[in-house]
Amino acid sequence: MKQSQTIPETFLGVGYTRDRAGLPLEAVRVPVPQPAADQVLIRVAASSLNPLEYKLADLNFMGRTPPVVLGLDMAGVVVAVGNGVRGVAVGDAVAAMADLNGDGGWVATGGSGGEGGYAVARHFLTVPKPPSLSFRDAAALPMCFLSAFVGLYRAVQAGDTVYIPGGGGGVGHLAVQMAARALGAGPVISSGSTPQSMALSRQSGAHHVFNYKRDDIATEIAKLTSGRGVDLVFDATYSEQSFVETAKTVRRGGSWIVLGVGPGKTTRLVETHSPVDAILAERGAKQVNVNLLRYFSEPATLDSEAHAFLHRGMALAMEWATQGLVVPHVSQTIDSTVDAINAGLQSLKAGRGVPGKVAVIVDRDLAART
Ligand SMILES: NC(=O)c1ccc[n+]([C@@H]2O[C@H](COP(=O)([O-])OP(=O)(O)OC[C@H]3O[C@@H](n4cnc5c(N)ncnc54)[C@H](OP(=O)(O)O)[C@@H]3O)[C@@H](O)[C@H]2O)c1
Incomplete structure (x- = not known):
């Protein structure tokens, strides 16, 4: 040493x-x-x-x-x-x-x-x-940036319509910037419950920001996408209520990406019923769980490929912040x-x-x- x-x-x-x-x-x-x-x-x-x-x-x-x-x-x-x-x-x-x-x-x-x-x-x-x-x-940056990175980096295709609820949150504001400014998404839609958090979503690059306590966001997104729905949702809110609402906004064959343990498991104590699987199945949409914690609770997942991927994420966190892309x-x-x-x-x-x-x-x- x-x-x-x-x-x-x-x-x-x-x-x-x-x-x-x-x-x-x-x-x-x-x-x-x-x-x-x-x-x-x-x-x-x-x-x-x-x-x-x-x-x-x-x-x-x-x-x-x-x-x-x-x-x-x-x-x-x-x-x-x-x-x-x-x-x-x-x-x-x-x-x-x-x-x-x-x-x-x-x-x-x-x-x-x-x-x-x-x-x-x-x-x-x-x-x-x-x-x-x-x-x-x-x-x-580290934990919130890496959370957004594992959710979005290989998932967003240029031009995708993306919905990221909670764009004023620690993970959310970095995820909105990453999708809108670094990964070339098309329209980015977000949500919040206070004027301050909704303002941060907009400042982060979201093109449309709804109030999840007031607006019927699934209906609004259907209007914005001619009834089609979004290509990709990244839900890092850890809210069972949000999971159900955001699952309703994915297009047929789209991707619903959730950070953490996933629907029905957020209490970590008891498993509760969640309609998310059924909502996604009806749309033929894919559910993807991403979870930084799993790398540490299941060490076999932290293989050399995961080391390189997370290291790339940390390096991009510094690079994109200095370029003003994800700040x-x-x-x-x-x-x-x-x-x-x-x-x-x-x-x-x-x-x-x-x-x-x-x-x-x-x-x-x-x-x-x-
Ligand atoms: N397992 C993992 O890999 C991992 C890694 C990092 C974080 N996490 C978890 O991810 C969650 C978010 O972390 P964070 O640092 O971003 O927390 P945070 O800064 O507290 O942000 C939470 C966000 O969720 C939004 N929100 C809450 N309920 C919502 C709903 N029903 N619909 C839409 N948005 C809603 C809030 O919006 P308003 O403030 O506008 O109400 C806020 O923007 C935490 O539970 C954290 O523990 C997990």
């Missing part, structure tokens, strides 16, 4: 300390991890909030033994590398996603004057951060403190999150560098 500065033995992380204890997260002193051969150790400058983090605290469904430190999105500086790592060196500024069954880098003493947060990331999930992209913006929208920036993180996660859980992303500043001095 190669390392730079003196690395402390422990840091005061933020995470859950008991199995299925839920929020609030707590401060917990943990060892700074040592990178394995295929890992880098990152001193974290910035991170972001993801719904996965309150869900892991609620259900611990990746089977971890607490304490588990969260903060799985990160941007920072490499301070040590495993022996098998090539292409990323100590001192490099990087963006990375921690393994989703691993630990993240939130510290309880974030902002300025803190002791620093450290987390390991696998080499294939770590990419150089371009100087023109801030640590804050780079850290807003993270950070509505709120908080310091990495127990209270601020708990308040942000509570809002996300209650469906009162801000449009786009909440950034977390783990180390203000480091985050101010390019």
Whole structure:
């Protein structure tokens, strides 16, 4: 292992300390991890909030033994590398996603004057951060960008009519930009429930944005497509209600792509009946499940092809952001403190999150560098 500065033995992380204890997260002193051969150790400058983090605290469904430190999105500086790592060196500024069954880098003493947060990331999930992209913006991308990427990258054909509900969400606003600006989709249709989230959908490139609480979106989409329906739906809302409504908008033979566990399974506790299969069967439409978590819960799926695919996704996240094609929208920036993180996660859980992303500043001095 190669390392730079003196690395402390422990840091005061933020995470859950008991199995299925839920929020609030707590401060917990943990060892700074040592990178394995295929890992880098990152001193974290910035991170972001993801719904996965309150869900892991609620259900611990990746089977971890607490304490588990969260903060799985990160941007920072490499301070040590495993022996098998090539292409990323100590001192490099990087963006990375921690393994989703691993630990993240939130510290309880974030902002300025803190002791620093450290987390390991696998080499294939770590990419150089371009100087023109801030640590804050780079850290807003990994999990949400990769989610949009696994859903859309090989699925959108140039000119396709695409419906992405929730285009003001963390995944949704990146997915709308990706479809409309990077992958050459035709008309992109989206939805939201507040003026702010609907505005972000439009700003992200959606040509038509409906209010899913007020509008009969299936009827509106039928009007827009001369009764045909859309070629492709990407539903990353994790809402059973949304799944049913969006399935009704796919054309005959089209694709309905869902992020996560899929219809009937969103509680993760009990399986509920969902009419989605029947709606899609009636249209001869294809259901495709995409799920970043599965790569970590079923390690056999994380083969060399998946490594290369996810690495390509991380590299494109940086490239498209610097080109202005797929840019993270950070509505709120908080310091990495127990209270601020708990308040942000509570809002996300209650469906009162801000449009786009909440950034977390783990180390203000480091985050101010390019
Ligand atoms: N398994 C995986 O690979 C994976 C990866 C990443 C994320 N996820 C999951 O994906 C979900 C979304 O993540 P996120 O970061 O984008 O969360 P987020 O920022 O909270 O966004 C959720 C979005 O869903 C929209 N929405 C909620 N109910 C809707 C409905 N009935 N119809 C249309 N839109 C609806 C919201 O719109 P308004 O705010 O306008 O109401 C919001 O834009 C979370 O549950 C997360 O855990 C799974």
